[in-house]
Amino acid sequence: MIPIIKPDFGKEEEQTVLEIIKSGHITRGKWTLKFKEEFSNYIGTTFCHTVCSGTAALYVGLKAIGINSKEDVVIVPAVSFMATIDAVLLAGGTPVVIDINDSYTMNTEQLIEAVEKYNPKAVIPVHLFGQTADMDKINEICKEKNIVVFEDAAQAHGAEYKGKKAGNLGDLAAFSFYASKNVAMGEGGALVTNSYKIDEKISNWIEFGDHPALNLRITEFQAGIGYHQLQKLDENNERRRKIAHLYNKEFENLPGLIIPKEYPDRKHVYHIYALRHPKRDEIVERLVQEGIGARVYYEYTLHQLRNAEHLDCEFAELLTKEIFAIPVYPALKDSEVDFIIEKVKQIVNEVS
Ligand SMILES: Cc1ncc(COP(=O)(O)O)c(C=O)c1O
Structure with missing residues (x-):
């Protein structure tokens, strides 16, 4: 079986x-400090805190910017x-x-419509699948x-x-270092920002500061x-990127x-x-039968999942019925990439 994810450890x-x-x-210890320093240098931000997961990073970030009560509206995209x-x-x-x-x-x-209608305190653009949101527009609307x-x-x-790293494109950012991520620790997360004020608030949530705080630390093993x-x-x-561009070239004209x-x-x-096809379920099932770990990311929209307030999310609702993923990680061998290409072509042609 070619798995859908495989961490690349040496x-x-x-x-x-x-x-x-x-x-x-x-x-x-030294690895936790070293990682923090290297990660903020890499992203280009002044401050960085490591935490135990991406979910914890999002939670602490939201508390740090004052999300506390029902009146505090936060705009999120339907697919994440x-x-x-x-x-x-x-x-x-x-x-x-x-x-x-x-x-x-x-x-x-x-986003323009939602800002007018709901007067939000924050917006969470998600750089889904590894491509950033349109940050110039989002920042312009929010500023x-x-x-x-x-x-x-x-x-x-x-x-x-536009040449600037994800994580350094807004007021603050959350990262995950879950096993499947492009930087994998097993579990882990980080919060980065250039704002001294936000950084101080984050510290108070995780460093036993001037109000009750959480222990969300990572270990030296994770940091190392x-x-x-x-x-x-x-x-x-x-x-x-090389594998993805090869897939793009091979798949662009399939029915x-x-x-x-x-x-x-x-x-x-x-x-x-991520690929889209109206016969997604059949394609995924057949790829799995062939030993290729294809999987659906995501079969839910966030408003349907949590019964949340929403605008018309017609495209997201269609997408979650059609989208699926195939393996793309660096440890894939060329022969595995060729096999995946051959099987995707064969199966898509047959189901169409
Ligand atoms: C877009 C997105 N946000 C948040 C998270 C949460 O990260 P974690 O699983 O580390 O809690 C993940 C990943 O799992 C994710 O893909």
Whole structure:
């Protein structure tokens, strides 16, 4: 079976984990500090806090910007992992869900409508599958009304918008280092920002500060693994892009199949390679029978999942019925890529 995800660990990770075991210093040590520093340098932000998951990063970020009560509206896109909306609900705010566009990120026309209608305190653009949202438009809409832009960059390590890294495109950003992510620790997350004020508020939520706080720390093991993953990120992202571009070329004329749209002003890092087809379920089932770990990301929209307030999300609702993913990670061998291409072509032609 070719799995849908496979973390890419080498000798460096192995040696570091052993070194940490032998040192006996397994938490709050040099690797945690080193990772924090390297990660904020890489993204280009002034401040960085590591936490135990992307969900925790979203939650703490929302608390830090003052999401506390039902009056605090946060706009989220209809297609994302459920943590994007769950964090808003856990923080005590009211999520309002809007549609996405053909980049599978936030529909900015609807953002204008939602801002007028709901007077939100924050907006969470999600850089879905590894491509950034249209951040210039989103920032322009939000700046005027003092709305906080909180990037969900959980799937976008190393992605760029007009040459600037995801995570450094709004007021603050959340990352995940879950096992499948482009930087993988097993579990983990980070919050980054350039704002001293936001950073201070984040600290108070996680550093036992001037109000009750949470212990969301990662261990030295996670930080050590993450450090090496970060050193390989650019190279690994290039491999992902190469595979994705080959898929795009091979699949662009298959009947009924829609390949991902990559915008020229953005660097897509293909955390997930997502295809669309009206006969999605049949294709996924047959790919799995062939030993290819195809999977549906996501079969739910966030407003339907959590019964949330929303604008018309017609495109998102259609997308969740048609979208599916095939393997795209750097550890894929060329022979596996060729096999996937051959089987996708064969099955799509047969079901059409
Ligand atoms: C877009 C998005 N947001 C948030 C999360 C939550 O991250 P975690 O699983 O580390 O809690 C994930 C990933 O799992 C994600 O893909």
